[in-house]
Amino acid sequence: MMTSKWAQFEFKNGSQERGRTIFFGLLDNFPKRTDILVVFLDMEEAVAKDWDAARQLYERASSLNMSSKKMQYFLR
Numbered sequence: 001m002m003t004s005k006w007a008q009f010e011f012k013n014g015s016q017e018r019g020r021t022i023f024f025g026l027l028d029n030f031p032k033r034t035d036i037l038v039v040f041l042d043m044e045e046a047v048a049k050d051w052d053a054a055r056q057l058y059e060r061a062s063s064l065n066m067s068s069k070k071m072q073y074f075l076r
Contacts, residue, residue: 001026004036011043019043020053027060037061 003026011019023040030036037057044054 001036004039008039008043011047016048034061 003022007019007022007026009019010016010022020040023036023043026033026036027040037060041054041057044050044057
């Protein structure tokens with residue numbers, strides 16, 4: 001998804017806050033797309049080193065209605 005790539009670019013090279021805004025917009029539009037959520041978590045953990053924001057994202061993910069297979073992938 002091109003918008004996800006743009007959000008990653010913003011996170012790494014531009015404004016992390018703009019990257020977060022794009023990711024949150026994607027998650028609002030596609031709440032069950034765990035791949036977007038995983039990329040967003042990777043950005044928070046690796047680039048921003050914002051552990052509180054990552055923790056909030058994990059809490060958001062745990063509130064989603066996912067199949068057990070997807071949840072196992074997400075929480076590994």
